[in-house]
Amino acid sequence: MSHGVLWVLALGALAVVVVRRRSIAIALVALQSLVLGIQAITQASGTSTALLVAGIVLLAKAIALPALLGLIVLRTREPGRMASERHPLARLTVALAIALAVVTLMPRFGLAHADVEDTAVGLVALGLAIAVVRRPAVFQACGFLVAENGLYLAALSVPRGFPVFIELGLVFDIVVVISVAGAFSARIHGEFGTGDTSLLGGLRD
Amino acid sequence: MIEALVIAVPALPVACGLLVQLARTPAMADRINLAGALLTAVCAGLLAILALVDSSSPTQGAWYVVDGATGAFVGVVAGVGLLSALVSPGYLASADRSIFHAARARAWYYLGFDLFWAALLAIPLVNNLGVAWLLVEATTGASALLVAYSGRRSALEAGWKYLVLTTFGLTIALAGILVLYVGLAPHGGALGTLNWQAIARRAHSLPREDALLAFLLIVGGLATKIGWAPVHNWLPDAHSEAPPPVSALLSAALLPTVILVAWRVLVTLGPALRAGVGDATFIAFGLASLAIAVPFLWRPLPWKRLLAYSSLEHMGVLALGIGFASPLATAGVLLHLAGHALAKALGFYAAMPLLGHQPESAERPPRGIAKLSTGTAAAIGVSLGSLSGLPPSPLFFSELLILIGGIAAGHLVVALIAAALLGLGFLGLAHALIEGLLGGEPHRPWPRGRSVRVTERLATVIGLSLLVLAACAYLLPGSATVRMLMDGLT
Numbered sequence: 001m002s003h004g005v006l007w008v009l010a011l012g013a014l015a016v017v018v019v020r021r022r023s024i025a026i027a028l029v030a031l032q033s034l035v036l037g038i039q040a041i042t043q044a045s046g047t048s049t050a051l052l053v054a055g056i057v058l059l060a061k062a063i064a065l066p067a068l069l070g071l072i073v074l075r076t077r078e079p080g081r082m083a084s085e086r087h088p089l090a091r092l093t094v095a096l097a098i099a100l101a102v103v104t105l106m107p108r109f110g111l112a113h114a115d116v117e118d119t120a121v122g123l124v125a126l127g128l129a130i131a132v133v134r135r136p137a138v139f140q141a142c143g144f145l146v147a148e149n150g151l152y153l154a155a156l157s158v159p160r161g162f163p164v165f166i167e168l169g170l171v172f173d174i175v176v177v178i179s180v181a182g183a184f185s186a187r188i189h190g191e192f193g194t195g196d197t198s199l200l201g202g203l204r205d
Numbered sequence: 206m207i208e209a210l211v212i213a214v215p216a217l218p219v220a221c222g223l224l225v226q227l228a229r230t231p232a233m234a235d236r237i238n239l240a241g242a243l244l245t246a247v248c249a250g251l252l253a254i255l256a257l258v259d260s261s262s263p264t265q266g267a268w269y270v271v272d273g274a275t276g277a278f279v280g281v282v283a284g285v286g287l288l289s290a291l292v293s294p295g296y297l298a299s300a301d302r303s304i305f306h307a308a309r310a311r312a313w314y315y316l317g318f319d320l321f322w323a324a325l326l327a328i329p330l331v332n333n334l335g336v337a338w339l340l341v342e343a344t345t346g347a348s349a350l351l352v353a354y355s356g357r358r359s360a361l362e363a364g365w366k367y368l369v370l371t372t373f374g375l376t377i378a379l380a381g382i383l384v385l386y387v388g389l390a391p392h393g394g395a396l397g398t399l400n401w402q403a404i405a406r407r408a409h410s411l412p413r414e415d416a417l418l419a420f421l422l423i424v425g426g427l428a429t430k431i432g433w434a435p436v437h438n439w440l441p442d443a444h445s446e447a448p449p450p451v452s453a454l455l456s457a458a459l460l461p462t463v464i465l466v467a468w469r470v471l472v473t474l475g476p477a478l479r480a481g482v483g484d485a486t487f488i489a490f491g492l493a494s495l496a497i498a499v500p501f502l503w504r505p506l507p508w509k510r511l512l513a514y515s516s517l518e519h520m521g522v523l524a525l526g527i528g529f530a531s532p533l534a535t536a537g538v539l540l541h542l543a544g545h546a547l548a549k550a551l552g553f554y555a556a557m558p559l560l561g562h563q564p565e566s567a568e569r570p571p572r573g574i575a576k577l578s579t580g581t582a583a584a585i586g587v588s589l590g591s592l593s594g595l596p597p598s599p600l601f602f603s604e605l606l607i608l609i610g611g612i613a614a615g616h617l618v619v620a621l622i623a624a625a626l627l628g629l630g631f632l633g634l635a636h637a638l639i640e641g642l643l644g645g646e647p648h649r650p651w652p653r654g655r656s657v658r659v660t661e662r663l664a665t666v667i668g669l670s671l672l673v674l675a676a677c678a679y680l681l682p683g684s685a686t687v688r689m690l691m692d693g694l695t
Binding site (some may be wrong): 048107109124129131137140144147153155163164170172192202203 | 304335338339341342345346347349350353356358359361362363364365366368369372373376377379380383384386388390391392393394395396399414415418419441442445446501504506510525626
């Protein structure tokens with residue numbers, strides 16, 4: 001896998017930490033999924049089953065899910081910038097710190113290329129960091145997709161890939177989880193007038 | 206016969222959930238769901254009996270396994286699912302609002318309920334770690350909207366927390382599965398690489414560091430779904446905000462079922478770790494869960510939140526029993542699994558008349574229920590008495606078996622700490638029980654409506670079942686099921 005692809009994936013995830021508009025974050029995640037999908041199709045050429053699975057994953061993650069999230073953004077207009085959001089530089093610092101710490105601490109686990117392994121681990125960590133530092137519900141869904149893209153990148157580096165059944169099951173689960181997250185996002189917006197998850201803090205002991 | 210049942214058990218609730226969509230009236234939807242639930246429970250009960258009777262010679266297929274653990278867990282999930290299906294019409298009749306459009310709310314509730322139940326029934330049956338993970342993740346999708354079913358702000362908050370925290374936790378578990386897969390098949394594998402037997406067979410070929418990394422990621426990730434401390438934050442909120450029949454499924458069926466997946470990981474991957482590391486991980490989660498839960502059991506919490514923290518405590522007890530890994534502790538785990546499921550489910554069902562007649566119980570602890578409704582008081586008494594470990598509750602015997610098993614396995618200090626924490630937890634729950642039944646000012650008794658009558662009957666049936674389970678405490682140690690579990694899950 002080329003270094004260019006790895007840089008696109010990593011910078012895309014970092015950009016999701018920083019950007020203000022939800023639609024841009026969705027587009028960045030879609031771009032990540034598209035790059036990974038093209039990579040998967042390239043690797044699968046000549047194997048019909050792998051090609052079919054790669055195509056399904058690409059359609060679901062680069063087109064269907066971003067379209068779903070985009071539809072939710074259209075239906076849930078935010079009145080303005082969320083006051084609970086921290087400064088982009090502060091978000092970037094926290095996310096980078098989390099990602100670098102995880103990449104440094106994570107031992108090698110046997111992928112052929114260390115840079116692919118580091119990028120995959122970094123994407124999973126950045127996905128978690130996005131859920132921590134971003135307040136809008138849609139961004140937290142994007143964080144999940146970024147983390148999942150990290151695992152997909154690692155799976156692409158495994159000889160003969162991850163088992164087809166699990167890849168297809170995983171795509172199904174992701175579609176269900178993101179659809180449910182979208183429904184929640186719309187309901188939260190309907191109830192609170194915003195998708196700001198920092199308002200979800202009423203349940204405490 | 207067994208293969209037909211293995212297919213039917215998860216397929217029936219799925220079919221039932223789809224069939225309910227065709228119902229034209231609420232009463233028809235209730236009837237279809239009840240019929241489907243009864244049929245599912247009969248098939249699952251039969252499968253559980255076959256699995257337990259034949260636990261010395263487990264059955265395996267290409268994608269399924271039917272062993273003693275399968276029997277115990279399928280039996281428990283089927284029982285709790287049936288009870289929740291029985292009380293669901295009562296809950297739906299009293300629900301005044303929903304996250305779904307009113308006209309379709311009941312149909313969506315049953316679809317979510319049945320898909321959730323189907324996934325829970327399938328998890329103990331599958332013979333593959335990867336597929337088990339997919340099913341655990343599927344439970345999140347099916348149950349998150351059920352948690353938020355009431356559509357209240359607090360329910361949305363609980364449902365969102367549940368969705369986000371468990372999804373990210375399971376992402377970490379999937380990372381662990383990937384590490385394991387790469388380690389087991391460095392030159393490429395297949396789905397069968399992640400079969401339980403294949404993991405056990407090839408685990409010794411894994412480098413110890415890779416095995417440890419995979420184990421910690423998988424068990425740590427699953428811990429968020431189990432609700433083990435310190436990654437339990439979603440649990441009290443989701444259990445307290447979900448509809449009572451769903452809370453019962455979450456606490457009595459979902460948490461233990463995911464524990465089974467973690468248990469199978471321990472048994473199959475554990476030998477590749479440094480001796481005792483796997484058991485110590487479970488013991489650490491168990492002690493942390495007990496230590497975090499007990500202070501909350503002393504606080505005046507609303508009824509369902511109190512039950513939620515009790516779930517945290519009992520999942521800690523199960524973790525300790527598995528971590529002790531001795532025959533007595535394993536017998537205790539099986540008894541605890543069933544006893545906790547019955548007592549906890551009854552507690553959540555008792556919340557239906559409680560919240561119906563005393564809506565403020567959602568915000569503060571109940572008081573003086575014995576003076577208001579003897580049926581509800583009986584349910585609360587049986588549930589909380591059992592959960593506190595008051596003899597002759599089966600949980601008293603199971604906790605005793607686990608502690609003695611821990612001492613027999615050489616974990617004297619851990620067993621003593623756990624005994625002290627369980628003692629403190631008992632006092633907290635006993636106080637809540639006395640205040641809940643006898644405290645407060647006298648008020649006008651509640652009318653003996655449908656929800657009270659149903660709860661009263663459930664208290665009788667579940668109370669008697671708990672006594673039967675307590676008697677099983679004498680039968681379980683040394684049984685074929687326990688021997689099978691000690692020799693390694695299939």
